Amino acid sequence: MRFVSGVTSALALVSGLVMAAPNLAPRAPTTEEIQSAKSVEDFRDLAMQALESQQADLQRRSEQGSCTLENARVRRDWEHMSKCERKGYIKAVQCLWDLPAVDTEFSAAQNYFDEFVAIHANVTDFVHGTANFFTWHRYLIALWEDTLRDQCGYKGALPYWNWYKYQSALHLSPVFDGSDTSFGSTGEYFPHNGKGGGCIKDGPFVGYTINIGPIRPAMNGYEPWMKDQRDYNPRCQRRDLVHAASERYTVDGLYDLLAGDHSHTVELMQNEFQAAGTLSQHGAGHYAMGGDGSDVFTSLNDPAFYLHHAMVDKLYWMWQALHPKEANTVAGTLTYMNIVPSRNGTVEDELDVGILGPHLKIKDTFNTLGGTPYCYIYE
Numbered sequence: 166m167r168f169v170s171g172v173t174s175a176l177a178l179v180s181g182l183v184m185a186a187p188n189l190a191p192r193a194p195t196t197e198e199i200q201s202a203k204s205v206e207d208f209r210d211l212a213m214q215a216l217e218s219q220q221a222d223l224q225r226r227s228e229q230g231s232c233t234l235e236n237a238r239v240r241r242d243w244e245h246m247s248k249c250e251r252k253g254y255i256k257a258v259q260c261l262w263d264l265p266a267v268d269t270e271f272s273a274a275q276n277y278f279d280e281f282v283a284i285h286a287n288v289t290d291f292v293h294g295t296a297n298f299f300t301w302h303r304y305l306i307a308l309w310e311d312t313l314r315d316q317c318g319y320k321g322a323l324p325y326w327n328w329y330k331y332q333s334a335l336h337l338s339p340v341f342d343g344s345d346t347s348f349g350s351t352g353e354y355f356p357h358n359g360k361g362g363g364c365i366k367d368g369p370f371v372g373y374t375i376n377i378g379p380i381r382p383a384m385n386g387y388e389p390w391m392k393d394q395r396d397y398n399p400r401c402q403r404r405d406l407v408h409a410a411s412e413r414y415t416v417d418g419l420y421d422l423l424a425g426d427h428s429h430t431v432e433l434m435q436n437e438f439q440a441a442g443t444l445s446q447h448g449a450g451h452y453a454m455g456g457d458g459s460d461v462f463t464s465l466n467d468p469a470f471y472l473h474h475a476m477v478d479k480l481y482w483m484w485q486a487l488h489p490k491e492a493n494t495v496a497g498t499l500t501y502m503n504i505v506p507s508r509n510g511t512v513e514d515e516l517d518v519g520i521l522g523p524h525l526k527i528k529d530t531f532n533t534l535g536g537t538p539y540c541y542i543y544e
């Protein structure tokens with residue numbers, strides 16, 4: 166009899182659900198829900214909920230393109246990738262040293278890895294503390310991801326460095342643990358105010374020569390070298406893991422950008438995110454890598470740069486999803502902190518990536534589910 170009554174009540178429950186079926190269309194998260202997020206994982210889930218609701222709207226209006234949440238490439242936390250997947254990514258990065266440079270007339274680049282460093286160095290003053298900071302770097306790392314896939318046989322998506330783990334023990338992070346599936350740990354000791362700072366001594370990039378810069382390294386005792394954009398300076402890559410920097414990644418800081426006082430406009434958000442000369446979220450990653458990764462012009466010499474900037478982009482992506490009215494706007498000028506005064510940037514401005522790809526307009530790069538040129542999300 167218990168069995169029958171169990172079935173009966175289950176049926177009653179099912180019919181109750183059917184009777185009272187609510188509108189099951191995905192809905193955007195409420196302000197209260199966003200403000201109650203407690204972790205980067207919470208924010209990511211809310212961002213996905215927002216995107217599901219936006220996609221459902223497009224579908225209702227028959228405006229959905231070919232890129233959907235179901236078929237988008239998923240950029241993952243380096244730690245969540247298998248060793249085999251990590252090795253696949255590393256092998257593809259190493260392949261860039263074997264690809265010839267393209268811009269041999271005006272650039273110090275000796276191979277295609279250097280080409281990314283060179284273009285970033287050439288436009289540094291016009292892509293930091295500017296209206297295009299997020300969209301320019303988004304485009305650069307997408308071109309990097311595409312190059313690894315198209316030229317070097319990589320099968321996956323660009324990974325990211327999850328800042329909110331291992332902040333006080335970077336050498337235990339799978340990004341920097343020195344294993345053959347990492348980017349190497351801290352470098353040899355180099356006399357300065359840190360513990361490492363010299364050539365990387367472990368991991369798969371030992372022996373890989375970098376050629377461009379340094380131009381403005383933030384590490385004490387590491388002197389600028391490059392004077393002309395055609396000068397090249399073959400040397401080892403240096404790193405100095407700095408916990409005073411990585412410990413600046415706090416959930417409070419994340420909350421401030423995505424749901425708090427600095428979340429309301431792109432201007433507030435970006436000024437806090439990349440505050441000049443401070444250990445803001447963007448700067449903290451660069452200072453945490455120290456060595457070549459801390460040089461605002463040539464930080465791409467540290468291959469971990471791309472995982473750092475994928476995390477920058479992940480935060481921007483979450484902010485856009487959670488602030489749809491602001492998502493497609495820019496603020497700021499065309500020059501670094503407007504120290505050399507320039508006009509305000511607009512969404513019609515082009516993103517100059519040198520020989521790396523076509524110069525897209527900012528307005529065509531806001532949406533990562535736009536089909537062209539992007540189709541990706543973050544886990």
Ligand SMILES: [Cu+2]
Binds near residue numbers: 285293302461
């Ligand atoms: Cu940059």
